[in-house]
Amino acid sequence: MTVPQAPDALRPADAATRLDDPERLDAEMRYMLYILSHDLRGPFITLRGFVEELRMIADDISDGLEAILPSLEPAQAENITMSLEELPEVMGFIGGAVDSLDSYMQRLLKLSRLGRTPQLPRWIEPAKTLAQVLADKSENAFFSQSTINIDTMPDVWADEESFYQLMDTAVTNACQYHQEGKAAEVNISASAEDGGILIHVKDNGRGINDVDLPRIFEPFFRAGRQNTPGEGMGLTYARLIMRMHKGKLWCESQVDGGTSLFMWLPLPINGTSL
Amino acid sequence: MEKAIILAEDNMGHARLIEKNLKRGGLQGKVTHFTDGRQVLDFLTGAEKKETEVKIDNTVVLLDLNMPIMNGFQVLQSVKSDPTMKSIHVVVMTTTDDPSEIQRCYDLGCDLALTKPVEYTSFAQTIQKLAQDLNKM
Structure with a gap:
């Protein structure tokens, strides 16, 4: 079996002493x-392949059967x-069940890939990232029907791609789950808090x-x-990204109240790594 | 002379689907199926020593990566680092879509690396197209 190298945290040297370490877990x-998701691809190929092959076999049998049906007993032929x-x-x-399993698997695979992607933090202007998200989603009806206000925001220390995904998720959810008949109004602000930057998408x-x-x-x-x-x-995905940034993510909500x-996201204390 | 296709694949279902579609794609050649890397190398070494009817320069190996005893990477490395065997065309057919694994195959000298598509229409097309490419090799 071809597998990627076990992450550092899983190396035997750590095993004895750090079994309950959250990072290790x-x-x-x-x-x-x-x-799991990688190795499931094999059985999926087999399943999908033979469902189609079975369809072809059934077609062949159907075609062949037409010729011999008249020679069978009527009850047998009907059966x-x-x-x-x-x-x-x-x-x-x-086929439908395989599709559904496959879709779950793809999502898990994406999650695990994200979890194995090295995070390369640098200084990012959130307003620029948000402008990019809005530009990329300009044709999405949920966005075009929403009012999105972006406050002046301090720079954050984050991986660029992950931060984009974070903002994309936050703003998409805010626009998409609007109240019936009421256009979404989204306010995005940020402030320095507790040695980091707290972003609030309301x-x-x-x-x-x-x-x-x-x-x-x-x-x-x-x-x-x-x-x-x-x-x-x-x-x-957002929660995983925040974990990898040693940040925090939480949500407050009220039904029909937004x-x-x-x-x-923490600011770098010493040096530049996460 | 008829081409010798060595199919190295431990998954019997995949092997059957590959063979079916090679045939549908009009492959001209004889497919010999092995289920681990060791068998493939033994066969090729036999061919090298002219103990079998197979001619090295007329052989193409279709190689799965995940195999017991000796995996596809090891087979690829052995073939491509052996002066008498390195002219053998090796087509890697892997289940993974991990770009780093595909790159590793090219680094080790494979002639072509294909990811087996999960979706069967694409799978069938990929293998049938491969059959036509093999005819030209």
Whole structure:
């Protein structure tokens, strides 16, 4: 089996002393996720391949059967015809289940890849990143119908690509989950707090109820009505990015009262690494 | 002379799907299937010593990376570092879409590295196209 090198935190030297270290557990989880999603590709290829091959075989049998049907007993002929007619539905179910599994797997793979991507922090002007997000999403109806106010914001210390993803997720969620018949208004501000920069993305949207709120960072979880597109992974990626930046991420919300997403990114203390 | 295709693949399902689509793509040649890297090297070494009917310069290896006993990287490295075997065309067919693994194959001298697509229409197209390319090799 070809696997990537185990992350440093998983090397045996660490094993005896640091089994309960949160960073080690995190690295172990990401590594397992990679192995799982990577190695599942093989069985998927087999499944998808043979579902299609089975379809072709069924077609061949159907074609061949036409010629011999008249020579069969009527009941027997009807039985065989009915079974063959059921085949597309059966294969549709199998195919659909494989598609669904595949989609879960792709999302997990993306999460594990993100977790293994080295974070290269540098000084970033949040306003520039946000302007880029808005430009990239200019054709998205959720964005064009929303009012987005961006305050003056201090520079943050973050990986550029990850920070873009973070802002993209925060603003997309804020615009997308607006209240019915009420255009989204999103206010983005930031301030220096506790040795870092606290970014606050506040919307006037539909809000999240108390039961769902603790679960919004879980993979695949989508709160409330499912009437907007989404893979249920944005905040899971965001949480991972914040962990890798040793930052904090939390959310406050009220049903029909809007949601506030808080992202705290530490400033570099010594040197430049995370 | 008919081309000798060595299919090194430990997943029997994948091997069957590859063979089916090579045939559909019009491959002219005989496919011999092995399920681990050691068998492939033994076969090729035999060919080198003219113990088998296979001629080195008429052989193409279709190589999976994840195999027991001796994996695809080891086979690739052995073939491409051996002066008498290095002219053998090696096509890596891997399940991974990890760019670093693909790059490693090219670094080790493979002639072509393909990712097996998960979606079967693409898989079939990729292998059928490969069959045509193999005919030209």
